Amino acid sequence: MLLCVHNKMYLYKLKEQTIMKKITALLLLTLFSAITFAQCNGRYQTEIFSSVTKTTVNYSDVYTDNAHKMDIYTPDGDTEINRPVILYMHGGSFYGGDKATADCVDFCESMAKRGYVTASLNYRLANIVSFLTSNATQYETVLKAVSDAKSAIRYFRKDFANGDAYAIDPNTIFAGGYSAGAVTAIHLSYIDSISDLPTTPINVQAIINNVSPIHGLEGDAGNYGYSSDVNGVISFAGGINDINWIDATDEPLVSIQGTSDITVNYNCGPGMNNPAILTLCGSGEMHPRADNVGVLNDKLIFNGTDHNWAAFGNTNSKFIDAVNFTTNFLYPLLPCNNTTSISEENITTKQLIRITDMLGRNASTTTNATLFYIYDDGSVEKKLILK
16 A cells, blocks of 8 residues: 555656656747747748738849749838848649749748748740650750759849849748749759769750750859859659759758649659659658758648649648748748857856757757757757758
């Protein structure tokens, strides 16, 4: 009987300790959230602006046509002069679509209202018959889309160097899109060199050299002399032709997809479920690969959902969920939110006593993860160390 009472008391204390740990972790997260919210001036998490302005430009200094038009969205009344940029590209199987489709407008308006500068761009499309009947044309079309997207990225950095009309942070640019637009964003980020591309059964290296004999993967759409690098990739129902292109040096990836998607296969399969189309590997394969090589990543998966959830923007609640999920993924990557310190005045020395993860569990120093460094003076630092 005494043993039973003792065990009950022990279990009660253990439960009490567990509850206290959970409460402590919750309080820490609440505190950090409030502080980082203040550090970013309340921006980038919720829609803090009520309206936006759309400006249409021709982003290429080589081509002047509808395929190289871009709509740039900026929040009305904003006085910030160092704003991150998100480029979003439309779907349409690389032979259709436009920058003014519902998902493009809804995504860009929502993220601009949160404080970003956003852009929806057109890119070169293929003839439908040629695209559906030739793998070589499929490679060429995707590479031309990548070329155009890289030119659009350089457009912003070129503008920054020549007056900064959009008040951007040129060191914080993300690329994403839906379906074919997501495929474009993924390939512009994860094809690192021409040598990554196959030479058999199709010589894709020769294709890129034909598209852009001088500038290679940077393409033929101009704005040269500026970087086309991005800080992260946003994939709404997108995929990659070869998951081995994702390596340890690559940019963070957030993707949202349905498990029943066969247009861009959730795992791996021919595009549009058509054996004549090149293979694409979706979220079901990209994220395990990213985990294996150490690329920061996260995913939102819709069980039993097909490809079309994003096509009509905010009319589908899953699209709204995807935008919010993307917002939460990007937020810790922003320069205003990379490191947070809480310290008492007049403290000159301190010793590290513990490192915890987002759930309050003990952790060791690592990369591509948000960690909290707790010191003996009561100060806490939030760190995200990217590879």
